[in-house]
Amino acid sequence: MKRKSALFSILVALSFAIFLPDIHAEPSVDITMEKTTYSYCEKLFYTIEVSEITGETAIIHIRDETGKGSSAIPIPITSLQTPVPSLIAFEKEIFPLGKYFIDVEYSGAQVTTEFNLIDSNSICIPELIKPIMANWLSGNISDGFLMDAFEKYVDKKLVDIPIEINENNVYNVTIPEWVKNVGYWWIEEAISDEDLGNTLNYLIDKKIISFSSEISDGI
16 A cells, blocks of 8 residues: 555656646846935936846836936846946936936846936036047147037036137147146046036136136246
């Protein structure tokens, strides 16, 4: 009887192994926000958390309340927690105020979270100034062309260029070579937009940055 009972148990186990579907839980994905309210000049930061590493990339879309959003952003997932820092700050000219959504898809799993962008008195330097600054630091453009970019694209409340730069006076602008150190610090985010603005305004006020054909005595 014992042998028959044991044989019956084996047959039952085999039947379950053959006929029951393989149960495998899909990987889960979640988003942990650094915070849920941002203002202009701040950078979005969040962390993607997954239950297992499958070798696939996470696909991210960021959209506003109207449905307008970014193209697909692939993020390699090599650990259970992947920080995702934004490279650019929120700018008034690009990002309208309101609610935003972050959609993440990973290995068949999907998750959505949201954050709000609110107004603030913060003024930031537009992202397009960075490549212009980099070209100036490399000596590819003149001092006048750098100041021309600040005059055209940066709020005067942050950096006040005292003259309108044009093709007749663009080459009459002189910035001391040592000021490039400040530019490097800003590019590397060692100093803020406000720090750079205050420094440039001080140098302009003291005529260390010259807007004439003659070099200032302070240089």
